[in-house]
Amino acid sequence: MKNYCRKGAANIGAVILTVTNNSGGGQPVSMENAKAVADICRKNKVLFVIDCCRVAENSYYIHHNEAGYENKTYRQIAEEMMCLGDAAVMSAKKDALVNMGGFLAVKDADLAESCKQLLIITEGFATYGGLAGRDMEAIAVGLQEVFDPGYLNYRIVSTRYLGENIKSKGVNIIYPVGGHAVYVDAKSLYPHIPPHEYPGQALVCELYRIGGLRSVEIGSVMFGKYDSNGKLIPAPMELVRLAVPRRVYTQSHIDYVIEIFDEIVRTKDKVKGLKIVKEPQFLRHFTAHFEPL
Ligand SMILES: Cc1ncc(COP(=O)(O)O)c(C=O)c1O
Incomplete structure (x- = not known):
């Protein structure tokens, strides 16, 4: 919070919330917490990015531990959390249950367009982003199966x-x-x-x-x-x-x-x-x- 005040919102490119916490125990982020981060970002017009590579595991904990979520499915909980972000990154090697790949998803059309331009000179077209078709199909299936x-x-x-x-x-x-x-x-x-x-x-x-x-x-x-x-x-x-x-x-x-x-x-x-x-x-x-x- 101290750094945040010193730098000012205009100097912060994005806030990234990683669910679950990979460097400190694999602990979940509560929905309440994610909403609070989203609110701060919205009020200060800072892009809010969710690193969602373990979002299904995170949803499991919310379902079992957070009041008000016991009747929601893991998938519904993940959808609610993902709606909070302006963008999401995912390493598909985690909760997409595959051995390669990932994606970036962005809500703002202009930002998405500039990402796509950059993508062409780095990974390839947005239709495959450096991945083989087989790997993208596996991701699509993995994202369904992970909520079982x-x-x-x-x-x-x-x-x-x-x-x-x-x-x-x-x-x-x-x-x-x-x-x-x-x-x-x-x-x-x-x-x-x-x-x-x-x-x-x-x-x-x-x-x-x-x-x-x-x-x-x-x-x-x-x-x-x-x-x-x-x-x-x-x-x-x-x-x-x-x-x-x-x-x-x-x-x-x-x-x-x-x-x-x-x-x-x-x-x-x-x-x-x-x-x-x-x-x-x-x-x-x-x-x-x-x-x-
Ligand atoms: C939270 C998180 N984000 C991103 C990554 C990077 O994933 P990749 O190796 O697919 O680039 C990892 C890898 O362990 C991770 O744990």
């Missing part, structure tokens, strides 16, 4: 099962468990590893080394900054995200992941931190190189 109550229930319950079982081993996670992932607190798992030695990245390596599990650090590798002396300003949390791909894993796969945490807990005091030996200028969490300390 049986699918959504299995999805949310199986992610919760993973989280509850990791938690029962004494490992702290962001709780309650969000829709698409379990977020493990590496700071409390490895209190002997300071933030500048990247406890989250150390856990990512341990999970891969012990169990072949691929996860991602959401901590000081991803969000840490350097001060003017090159000293790391750590991120507020040192998390590791265990994202669960949709329609891929069975119960026994998830049980395998849970078992790996026995070994993670058994060996936790011996784990050492890491140092960065190579890092790009931007988005270092994608390509930085590390060495063990």
Whole structure:
């Protein structure tokens, strides 16, 4: 809010609301909250964009937790939320249940026209936007299937099962468990590893080394900054995200992941931190190189 006042609405290109929250637990955004953001944007004439890649999971939580939505279907809830935005972006790899693609949807005809012009020189015509016809058809089907109550229930319950079982081993996670992932607190798992030695990245390596599990650090590798002396300003949390791909894993796969945490807990005091030996200028969490300390 402080920054918002300092910059002024005229200097803000857009407000993006990501449903669900991907960098802090996969927690849902309530309809009440989304409406409040939409109101602020409307009053200040700022474009309101919804990153809706997990809108079906978000709708599940609204249906089950928010008063007044218990009799609405997941799809009706998603439609209500999408009507609040001036535009939407979607990575279809999430709640469109496909392996590639995405889209941008814009209400304002002039803005849509300028996006289309840019699209032609980047991805291609608006009729396909860089996607194969087969992939667009799969997205159309996925967007229908994702609202199936049986699918959504299995999805949310199986992610919760993973989280509850990791938690029962004494490992702290962001709780309650969000829709698409379990977020493990590496700071409390490895209190002997300071933030500048990247406890989250150390856990990512341990999970891969012990169990072949691929996860991602959401901590000081991803969000840490350097001060003017090159000293790391750590991120507020040192998390590791265990994202669960949709329609891929069975119960026994998830049980395998849970078992790996026995070994993670058994060996936790011996784990050492890491140092960065190579890092790009931007988005270092994608390509930085590390060495063990
Ligand atoms: C909330 C959110 N938006 C956008 C993206 C980007 O998606 P893509 O990899 O399809 O570009 C991601 C990817 O994880 C995401 O989680």
